[in-house]
Amino acid sequence: MAGLRTAEWRKLRVEILRRDQNTCYLCGTPDANEVDHIRPRSKGGAEYDPENLAAICRRCNLLKGDKLGHKGVFLAQQTTPPDLVIRDLSVNIPILTDLETSPDQFKPDITDNHKTNVLPLGGRLIGSPTPRIFAHPVEGDTSRAQQAIELAAEIGIELMPWQKHALTEILTMQNGKYVRRVQGLVCARQQGKTELAKIRIIAGIYLFQEKDVILLSVNRKLSLITWRQIDYLIQNTPRLKKLWAKTYTTNGAERIVFKNGAQISVVAATPNGCRGMTADLVFADETRALDQGTWDAAVYTTNARPLAQVLTVSNAGDKTSTVLNNLRDRAINNVSPSLGWLEWSAHPSREIMDKRGWVESNPALGWTMDEETMAHNAVTNDPLAFRVEVLCQFLDNLASPFEVGAWEKCADESIVVEPNGLTFFAFDKSYTHKYAVLVAGQKMDELRVKVKVLQVWSTNTPLDDRQLASDINAHIQRFRPKVVMYDKWVSENVASYLKASGSPLMDVSGKTQNEASNRLAQLMSHGQVIHANEQVLNEAIAACATKHTEYGWKIVRRKSAGEICAALSVSMCAWYASKPQAVASIIVN
Numbered sequence: 001m002a003g004l005r006t007a008e009w010r011k012l013r014v015e016i017l018r019r020d021q022n023t024c025y026l027c028g029t030p031d032a033n034e035v036d037h038i039r040p041r042s043k044g045g046a047e048y049d050p051e052n053l054a055a056i057c058r059r060c061n062l063l064k065g066d067k068l069g070h071k072g073v074f075l076a077q078q079t080t081p082p083d084l085v086i087r088d089l090s091v092n093i094p095i096l097t098d099l100e101t102s103p104d105q106f107k108p109d110i111t112d113n114h115k116t117n118v119l120p121l122g123g124r125l126i127g128s129p130t131p132r133i134f135a136h137p138v139e140g141d142t143s144r145a146q147q148a149i150e151l152a153a154e155i156g157i158e159l160m161p162w163q164k165h166a167l168t169e170i171l172t173m174q175n176g177k178y179v180r181r182v183q184g185l186v187c188a189r190q191q192g193k194t195e196l197a198k199i200r201i202i203a204g205i206y207l208f209q210e211k212d213v214i215l216l217s218v219n220r221k222l223s224l225i226t227w228r229q230i231d232y233l234i235q236n237t238p239r240l241k242k243l244w245a246k247t248y249t250t251n252g253a254e255r256i257v258f259k260n261g262a263q264i265s266v267v268a269a270t271p272n273g274c275r276g277m278t279a280d281l282v283f284a285d286e287t288r289a290l291d292q293g294t295w296d297a298a299v300y301t302t303n304a305r306p307l308a309q310v311l312t313v314s315n316a317g318d319k320t321s322t323v324l325n326n327l328r329d330r331a332i333n334n335v336s337p338s339l340g341w342l343e344w345s346a347h348p349s350r351e352i353m354d355k356r357g358w359v360e361s362n363p364a365l366g367w368t369m370d371e372e373t374m375a376h377n378a379v380t381n382d383p384l385a386f387r388v389e390v391l392c393q394f395l396d397n398l399a400s401p402f403e404v405g406a407w408e409k410c411a412d413e414s415i416v417v418e419p420n421g422l423t424f425f426a427f428d429k430s431y432t433h434k435y436a437v438l439v440a441g442q443k444m445d446e447l448r449v450k451v452k453v454l455q456v457w458s459t460n461t462p463l464d465d466r467q468l469a470s471d472i473n474a475h476i477q478r479f480r481p482k483v484v485m486y487d488k489w490v491s492e493n494v495a496s497y498l499k500a501s502g503s504p505l506m507d508v509s510g511k512t513q514n515e516a517s518n519r520l521a522q523l524m525s526h527g528q529v530i531h532a533n534e535q536v537l538n539e540a541i542a543a544c545a546t547k548h549t550e551y552g553w554k555i556v557r558r559k560s561a562g563e564i565c566a567a568l569s570v571s572m573c574a575w576y577a578s579k580p581q582a583v584a585s586i587i588v589n
Helices: 007-019 058-064 145-154 161-170 193-206 220-235 292-302 322-332 355-361 371-380 383-389 465-479 488-500 511-525 535-542 565-577
Strands: 034-037 053-056 172-174 182-186 212-217 244-248 255-258 263-267 281-285 309-314 339-343 423-429 435-443 449-458 484-486 505-507 529-531 544-549 552-557
Touching (some): 034 058, 161 182, 161 193, 193 220, 212 220, 220 255, 220 281, 423 488, 423 565, 484 488, 529 565
Parallel strands (some): 423 484
Antiparallel strands (some): 255 263
């Protein structure tokens, strides 16, 4: 090990930990502080090759010893903390057994079997059985979920763990009624959403005495495909066919009629499509494309039925997805326990090739989907399309890009900015030109940076750029920062005045702003951006949302929220602090 104590190794170790974001490559914990040779040196592994090195936690390093590692394995743990949910919902998540969570439980398990809510991987990625974002916790006295799950097994449909979890949420009852009168469900394409809906529909007819079921989608072909699959299943399953009476295939009037008077109908996705109808269950597919008039007409068909329910499924929406976005906002804000929300989506900060995002947004991963297909789609498809269709990231996302509680854990009210330290400034101005913030950053050590607000400008009229530059220059004269960063799209005029004073300036806009946003999220999650718990900073971080661009994601202001100039300035400081800093050397000939 003597060779590993060299300056070269110490430098490489820091780079590997930074590259892997201190995430253990064996168990996925985010606090790894050691570096492991995946193929041990005793077995021919390269000593200084970055491809043979990976971050590892102390526990896994001791357990692994001189054995071969498995590069690129992440734990498929239970849901990460919801972005905007205050209450801890983990108590409502069932702990699944090995048999339920792994399609091949006989493969070697590299995880800790005693660790709560960890799925055995057997060297493969397994999608999360529970969603990343919940609505109000579901609480009831009974559930019809087990009946539906047993019916599915009886007719030859094997439900995945995530589908069982969703049915448990959907079919929970309180005082004889469904807790969730409207249930929204979001996850990536090809995960089994339609299969789940089929079981809910068939269980409604055969077990729950529901009489009228409506299938609705903006693309009528999708509803017809689901309807035909249900019809085929009924007519080819002896138990189900006993109740079947007739199938009408007339274009525009497709329906399946049963001997007890129940029926399953396909309805046009128009404001008049559901007029005059009454339903016990409405299944709305591709909610992201429904317009408000169609949605209102469909929902009101359930008003006269006390046990009625609306089930909506979709992948992520965009800014035009009015119905889906409104449902999501209201559910996350817990406007009513009767509005449920289950969302399998990658955290907004996840990059396309981050396998943790694949696990979060694709619950069928490891069951009906494989890692190779995901990787192929990631490198061959349009990045923005991949984010919507596969990672289920909302492009205009109301969710915070930062992990819950991460900013609060970074607070240290005792920090100060020393005039003689290695300092860098960042300032940002609002698009209204009535608000601006100057932030100072200083490196505390190799990994940590401290940030503090130096001045805030807030007026009822547009700021005087010349005076703003003069105020900033006064701070420059005191702290002598190595660089002053800004965004040229909003602060170019202020920068032009500062240039005249000889201040070292750096534009952080475009792709660099995306990098700065991502770097802030990384440092924050590892407790490496230390702040003084200032209200200006706290409010700015809380007001941040996520916007995806061709360069990845970046910080934007959440609608109807406060200014985020301070957060943007902090992100610039975090980005610059993480850059390798040039050190002067004296060479004697």
